[in-house]
Amino acid sequence: MLDVKKIIENPTLIQERLAKKGHNVDFSELLALDAERKEIILSVESMKAERNKVSADIPRLKKAGEDVAPIFASMKKLGEKIAEQDARLNVVSDRIFDIVASLPNLPDEDLLAGEKENNQVVKVYGEKPNFDFEAKNHVDLCTALNLIDYERGVKLSGGGHWLYRGEGARLEWALLNFFISEHLNDGYEFILPPHMLGYNAGFGAGQFPKFTEEVFWVEGEDEDRKKGKFMLPTAETALVNMYAGEIVDESNLPMKFFAYTPCYRKEAGSYRAEERGMIRGHQFNKIEMVQYAHPERSMKAFEELVGKACSLMEKLGLHFRLSKLAAGDCSASMARTYDIEVWIPSMGIYKEVSSVSNANDYQARRNNTRYRDSKTGKPEYLHTLNGSGLATSRVFPALVEQYQNADGSITIPEVLRPFMGGQTVIKL
Numbered sequence: 001m002l003d004v005k006k007i008i009e010n011p012t013l014i015q016e017r018l019a020k021k022g023h024n025v026d027f028s029e030l031l032a033l034d035a036e037r038k039e040i041i042l043s044v045e046s047m048k049a050e051r052n053k054v055s056a057d058i059p060r061l062k063k064a065g066e067d068v069a070p071i072f073a074s075m076k077k078l079g080e081k082i083a084e085q086d087a088r089l090n091v092v093s094d095r096i097f098d099i100v101a102s103l104p105n106l107p108d109e110d111l112l113a114g115e116k117e118n119n120q121v122v123k124v125y126g127e128k129p130n131f132d133f134e135a136k137n138h139v140d141l142c143t144a145l146n147l148i149d150y151e152r153g154v155k156l157s158g159g160g161h162w163l164y165r166g167e168g169a170r171l172e173w174a175l176l177n178f179f180i181s182e183h184l185n186d187g188y189e190f191i192l193p194p195h196m197l198g199y200n201a202g203f204g205a206g207q208f209p210k211f212t213e214e215v216f217w218v219e220g221e222d223e224d225r226k227k228g229k230f231m232l233p234t235a236e237t238a239l240v241n242m243y244a245g246e247i248v249d250e251s252n253l254p255m256k257f258f259a260y261t262p263c264y265r266k267e268a269g270s271y272r273a274e275e276r277g278m279i280r281g282h283q284f285n286k287i288e289m290v291q292y293a294h295p296e297r298s299m300k301a302f303e304e305l306v307g308k309a310c311s312l313m314e315k316l317g318l319h320f321r322l323s324k325l326a327a328g329d330c331s332a333s334m335a336r337t338y339d340i341e342v343w344i345p346s347m348g349i350y351k352e353v354s355s356v357s358n359a360n361d362y363q364a365r366r367n368n369t370r371y372r373d374s375k376t377g378k379p380e381y382l383h384t385l386n387g388s389g390l391a392t393s394r395v396f397p398a399l400v401e402q403y404q405n406a407d408g409s410i411t412i413p414e415v416l417r418p419f420m421g422g423q424t425v426i427k428l
Contacts, residue, residue: 107335120324138346149165161282175392200226238261240369254293267280281393298383353394
């Protein structure tokens with residue numbers, strides 16, 4: 001959530017920053033409501049001051065034998081006016097909150113305006129694989145080697161689902177175990193969060209109310225969603241809300257977590273022809289990293305997360321690129337994002353396997369997560385950052401395609417072999 005004070009102080013600047021994300025906003029209603037709010041507060045304070053003054057005089061008037069009945073009648077009417085104004089203040093404040101809650105995060109100033117067309121490639125690792133044989137796509141490879149059962153996945157759950165089996169399940173688990181071991185070695189705390197979350201978690205992460213239609217609701221879909229539960233679309237939703245409403249010790253920052261969960265997404269819209277197999281699905285596995293950082297050191301935390309995600313890809317030996325997203329391609333709740341995009345040979349394009357993002361204080365304001373500043377003693381909003389480390393639904397097909405051999409077998413990357421019992425190749 002944005003700082004409403006900054007909007008009121010400089011609405012034009014905020015409009016310009018949001019426009020870089022393609023979000024055009026008119027703050028006239030917000031400014032009018034803020035002016036009304038201030039008038040109500042002054043009016044109520046004035047009436048309460050009058051009531052307090054008169055109330056303090058009543059004992060003296062009674063002692064002097066004066067009739068105080070008219071005064072009580074007047075104070076009753078004054079109390080009713082105060083109650084009316086308080087009720088109006090609540091309505092105005094709630095409307096201000098709703099307006100601000102609907103706004104996306106401000107993009108960092110160094111981001112280019114626009115969307116994908118203005119993304120910038122900042123790093124390329126390795127070379128595109130060249131095959132001296134007719135290379136296969138991951139669907140054919142996984143089917144031939146009995147790694148993924150697409151037909152039975154669809155039979156069990158419909159489109160957008162698949163079933164790992166045999167060596168495929170083992171390879172998926174090897175990827176997850178490799179990622180987990182790397183994060184543990186780097187001092188991140190391992191979290192296994194609930195898969196069902198309450199509305200406040202979606203709101204605190206900045207996904208609600210705008211994206212309530214993109215998650216699977218377990219409770220409250222047709223009722224009051226604020227009392228419902230939904231299946232987490234990413235572990236980030238849980239991790240950034242772990243300390244909601246709390247004031248953490250500044251000395252504990254940065255706080256570093258990672259979680260393993262399946263992710264559940266409706267993925268609204270039609271699937272493109274090339275996105276068959278595992279490229280897009282309703283359920284996939286992901287290791288997610290999150291940091292709670294001091295505002296003065298959040299860029300350092302961002303660079304660390306980017307480095308970690310890239311390191312995983314490099315150790316797997318996969319060709320990928322790192323892209324700095326333009327403002328309009330960043331998600332609504334993020335101020336900056338770098339995408340790690342792996343090369344899928346059969347598709348001839350790069351696909352995102354990790355988004356590393358800095359929300360600055362946007363999520364912390366929404367879920368009220370703060371630290372106490374050691375210099376001032378005052379609570380301040382911390383910064384939250386997240387990054388996939390990694391999502392396997394695209395790493396798996398990229399690995400299968402990039403490591404395929406002429407005989408239809410797949411070479412197992414060296415870093416995964418300890419998790420595959422020393423196995424070096426998957427073949428029929």
